[in-house]
Amino acid sequence: MNPSNPPSGQSTSEIEELRNKYYNATVQDLRMPHDHLMIVRVKPDAEVPRFLGGQYTTLGLGSWEHRVDGGPLAELPKQKLIRRAYSISCPMLDVQGDLLANDEIDYLEFYITLVLRPDTDDPPLTPRLFNLKVGDRLHLGKKPVGTYTLKPIAPEDNVIFAGTGTGEAPHNSMTIELLKRGHTGKVVSMTCVRYRGDLGYLDQQKQLMEKYSNYRYGAFTTREPENIDSQHPQYVGKQYLQDIIVPESFQEQFGWIPHPEHTQVFLCGNPSMIGLPEKNEQGELVYPESKGMVELLTEQGYKLSTPKSPGNIHFEKYW
Template sequence: MNKTIEVPPTLDEIEELRSAAYNATLIQRIDIHEDLALFRVKPDSEVVPFQAGQYLTLGLGYWEPRVEPSQEELLAPKQFRKVVKRAYSISCPMLDTYEQLAPCSQLEYYEFYVTLVRRADHPPALTPRLFQMREGDRIFASPRIVGTYVLKEVAPDDDVIFFATGTGEAPHNAMSAELLSRGHRGRIVSATCVRLRRDLGYIAAQTRLSAKYANYQYLHFTTREAENMNPGLPGYVGKQHLQQVVESGIFEAAAGLKLDPQRTHIFLCGNPAMIGYQPPGAPALSSPGMLQVLQQRGFREHGSDGPGQIRFEKYW
């Protein structure tokens, strides 16, 4: 009868574990700031074809070091030789080094937009290890790419609006680049809400993309900058959550676009409070989410086809 090994692996054993568990390489890491980065991962085999908006699973062994400072983690013996895995939507750079459109279908790697979680209700397992990685390090990347948060039923002349919080922007970047590569004729607006402007990891690429394509627009809003928090400032605007900028008319004015369910597809990704999804038996929402705000305007939660549909991706 086999007994549980109750000691951490040795350095030699770690090399064996890495060789057996990992099937991809971190080829580039772009740090936005100390808690936000882009990770470009190249699989040992060819990149698997997938639809923009889908996700795959990344994994690292519990034997890998964690970035500091981060919440203390006490591993059970059964975890010493296991791999922790989490699902991440696939993003894309949107434009290449020659300022040409770079949809996911043209890339030889997967791009991920990740926030470092240092503390949580349970000690975070993957991101403290991921942020310890350097270019050339090995990682697990699932060969299976899945997800239903995709550009289904979007016609070339339809308007498409993406609403995201933080790294929820990732699948929208992939979908925006895909639409533009198809020669999409309708308007495309990608709106993102973050705490601070420094959390806009794609702002440079988004600005260039907006200048390059007349039917594409990127809007960003913040909740923790001085103008969001200090009523005494001349430029005070308050916290600009996406629900509020839509309800107030700020979004439509900034986009120059009417939220018309007859011609518009809506995509939501990010914070549950922004989305406003209520699972069966869940307590009532303390304030409306985007689902509630948009349904009042005639949009429908996904399950139907065509314009007027709200699709949403959940990160919880």
């Protein structure tokens, strides 16, 4: 953000006063796999808060800040801090290729998609986040929170992480936490994206598979030529995680068949992928018309975990 170029109708001193009031962290590093995908490291002014893999915190910018899409700025009476919750990701490996545990970094890392919603009056945050540069200031939540963690996992459990897009973020930090503590069960992290270019951590994932025989990463796409062109020599059709979780398909991809007695599944991302049931007027659970992972896993003998009734299907409401 260029302090010499304040939003229209505001002075540099007014903007700096607002930033000093609300901002408590600095962009330490920023990587853009492409124009709509960001991996950003944020260093708080205070001590870096400890977090468990899978937890989240908030990022925030003022409605007075410029947007990457050139959209309108908030008028003076409507200025406010725009905050949104984001799962905490992690760098996974250091420069030597060794595991970099969550408590060994002096920043928090986030994996963010640019979201443009011109049809809403709610001030958008991501167009402002995507205008950030290294050294810029922003708001960071003081305390990571959330119960989407590895608490239910025993050392010998097999673990499956299933995410769509940036829903992979909490699974990255959870994976590193498992591997760092010497987890003996099998670990699979699978993600579904539109294009291979949407895989912001692919290089790190490949390195992890080379180093740990019990870890496998699977990336599946829906809009590449081999997904949509039936004449393509490698045509596979659109690949959704709902197709991969079928035992025969899972074995083909990862070399083993998961059984609910020894497997915990974590779901994060598109609600259509998760497919949570809702209660009807009679109090009965009704699944979405298009089968999601929860229904498919339930049919295989898994149980949805709730605060009052623990199970082996865990989910994070991503939006």
